[in-house]
Amino acid sequence: MSHEILHLLCSPMKLERDQAISELNKTLPASSQSTVQQFKNALIATATNKEAPWETKYGCLLGTKIVVSYLNIENEDDQLFINKYKDTALQYLIDDEPRVRIAAGEVLGVLCAKAGPLLYSEIKTSLVNLLSSQIDSQNTDQQQIMHKIASSSDTGGSSTALETTLKCLQNIAEGCGHEFQPFIDSEMLNLVFRSTKHSCRFVREAAFYLCASLVTNAVDEYDYGECDNTVINTYGNEFAHNLSSGLSDNWSQVRLAASVATRKFLVALPMAKSREAYYPELLPKICLNRYYVAEGVRNYSQETWRQVTGPDGKVLVERFVNETVNYYIKTTECDNHAVREAACSCIAELATKIDSECVRPHVQRLLSTLGICFQDDFWPVRDAACLACGSLIQSFPQESQKALPTLYPMFFRNLEDPIASVRQDAAIGLSNTVRAYGASALAEIQPRMVAGLNGVRNQPDSSLLFSEPNSKLNTNYTSTRKCPQVADPTDDVPMYEHNRNTDLTHVRRKPSEPWELADGYLIFILVQNAQIITIKSSIIFIEFPIPLVDFMPYLRLKKNVVRCLHLLGELAMIGGPASSVVTEILPLLAEISKLRHYSNHLQLLENLCKTLPIICTSIGKKYTKSIVQDFFDSIFYALESENALTSSAASQCLNTLSSLIGPSILRAKVQSYNPSYLHHLDANIHIAPL
Template structure:
């Protein structure tokens, strides 16, 4: 009966299909506790025979290792047992197996053995594992079966790629490719093996931590390969977790505290890594590191870690952002604001450094954090740093990456909006920068990106709130100037020449532009976004924005409509906004260019804000100026514009009263009543 069960279990573990092996491992996990010692011994012997047989396929070795790990997790064998020594030696040999899944499973078995014997396996195996890591970090080609096989495969691939090119058909090229691509083939799995052994040993691993081990791990944290760095921070996470079980009274002897300064420097670099996966792995290790220390001991490491944790709460990658927010709650509790104020010098220095990062996502997060300083901290804590922060945000005005200038998060992350917040909170300190900031605000007000224009309107409104009538004449002049002259906006046929066969529809214009070779040849190419270049880093102003086309007249008017909506809520500007309503109504009546629907969409979104800001009494006297445009937008084929008009009518009905709105529409044009009633019954899209 025992032999039959052994044959059944081993047969499942050695199956050629992964699904069958997984089922066998799951079944073994359920039943191994019920097995007799004799049956467990027989299974150990049978699996060891497979692991030591050089002719057995990798699938059998993989399943055998997984089965061995399942038995190790519930085994109570003597740590000095010869059987465990044989398992240890088999797993060590398989760490250099050609198949990555076998190498990974071998590391898991060694980790299970460490859990079984309290670290004795690490004592006897560490030299082998660490040498594997060291040789791969130093890009040494090891003389094992897997390396020889991979080198031969690389040579064959090189011959195929260089077919027809005699100069490249030589072993030197193949060796170079092998050196560049396969030099750290075993590194990731060897690092994972070390991680499993650390986790298995638990807090007893503290006695094994020394400078030599840390130097080796730190070398992986600075590796050129991002996957190696990610794995290195996972090992760091396991390493710092060892100190979590140590009491506060043992703090001085805790290696996590002894080597804490070195760990902090590397964790800080990981928290600022350009690759999100590495940044997340470092975030995990950082949380474990800080949680493992008593609250009083953490403050020693806050100047380096706190600013980076704080910035990552706004990082674009959702995993990093959410994990960092939870880390912030766990580590700082209700003292987050107080800690930022306490370490404000380090926080400000890192934020300013981050505004110059190569990664646009970091620059975007830095702008969000700088805006947060003005909104949430006490003015006395930030006041002395306002000039430096304003200068950093001014540089970000000319960033090539529009999300850095955008206003799409909460709180707003745009450099422009952040500047507006600073001016509102610190008007006296910012007064000396206004000569430089006004042109930048107005440039963003006519930016190619709609949300950037909206952010500029928010910022300029804050400027008016801060300086009142001193700033109002300049802003009103720009408001009226942007709304006038829209009739001179070129149509697409004027911009691209005569178009074959008729009207300048959007599709025809787009095809003509797509086929314009000058627009798509010999241009800078970017990756998915991690390292998009920065623009205007020298503070040269808007002239450095080489990748922005000149603004269109309709875009300038669009920004001014946003601005009017924001200024309507500023008491000092209400009269000036009211005076510009006829000019605004005239601007949206021009429909000779394709993008007029976008301008109408902005108008429909803004009118309810205007009504609330100016008061119902004032707005009702000017409502008739916009009714034609609203109902034209409602019947428009553009879904976004039509939906905006529908919502505009619904909001105006709630604000003014449905009967008042209906009466004004009927007085202006009774033919609009049918569309108004239909919108009231169907509701906004």
């Protein structure tokens, strides 16, 4: 039976190897001692054949991992098996096949878990020398790197020799547990820290996971709360410096591995006092990663922040605000556009959550930085910078006033951006400006609003296109994320391509069209009657004068950050000059809504139908009765359109207007204006909107 199982273990087919592992787990506990011994002898004899194919070596290692768990360390034969297979596994660490190297590292880990740290002490010199030579070979000659890329159905990935050696050391450290602490010395840590800066992203990832295991074992389990005479106490600054570098890595996998190591590093220091020395370097990185685009990094960092800071997160940011602001500003210059976007979101968080006196000295620098991001080639960065500017202006109107001449043109340019969510966020930014400066801001905005709405008359029949056949169009509708392929692992191109240094004369965005600017001002009118309550994590909470949950799709923002506007309840409208602007602009809205000569007119009508009920609710029932008939042609045209979203918006618009001024009054006005619309109105009452 042992021969049959070994034959299946060494099969070139993964299915048969998996079957052998299952059979071995079933039969081994019930087998006699002589049968087990025969199987162990067969494993040793087969594994020591250096000419055997990689599947044979790999299968023997898989079988050994299972057998070790049933060994008795006091038994002489079992001790002999451990010593022999220790040497075999050590030799396999330099095998050409990465799966064999990984399995050899796992075997050494379970052997150390069974025999204790004494076994590691016997192979320490060989393992450390191997690790050192692999690092030096990379630094000496790129052509002599000890690695081979593997891509198959068995592994689905790639690996380098240095990476697998680091993973082996991680397995040994986890196998020995806290007993591994005496072996964590300057020689080992120097090699590990050098690996965290390796040119290969796989090596850096493995090095940070090894760091996570080392810091877990660095504190004695019986003195876990004191950290006296521990590795962290001695090498804490070096750990923090290297972890800080990993938390800012261009590759999300490396950033996640560094995040795991950072959490374990800080949790290993349960005393708040012992953590404070490392907060200036680590906290800003963790804080920014809470907004990072990669979901794994983002969620893990948010949980780390909760575990490490508890209820004191805000206080700690205020305490280390200088370091936090400096890091945010620095990351806006990063080549990775996803990092620049996260930095802008973090700056918005500073403006809305942190004590104003802490942020006030930095407002000028932050606005200057956001001004650069406002012109980024990637629309998600422009979008986030726009929101952050609006938040800073609302929170610090006096400090922001000098920047307004620079910021206004950027707001207006975003308000006519081809990307709908950029227009929406520009409207929010401008509405915050009105809240901060009142009439003076409205005086700047109103003439542009009138001109923008009138511009729809000049909208051409079809969308604008470039006339130059060879010009490069960069609409930035999607991120240019590069999916790592099976290739040279030292090719350390960031996961997100960037074009910050691209010659902008050759990269042109899609030009704005007049209807898009008009659409932007419609959104501005809508958000002008709303109040942004707070920004929490990556969700913006907004309250409108009326609860219009049905209108949520209209305010859906870019899905890259999963930012949604939640319409939470009733709130009094913004009064004063803002309401007069709304009433003055309504006749112009009614006029331009009747234009049908351009292909995107249905989209503008859809937004109008979603905006009009909110406007009417804000200006009151009396004024609504006097102007509602001016919009009937547009509403019923939208209702009968073949575009389902536009028709649904018109249906909901009629229902809301009916509730506002009364169904009988609405019916009477429709009959007076155009009796042919009555059957559409009656049909809409009995048809649920989409």
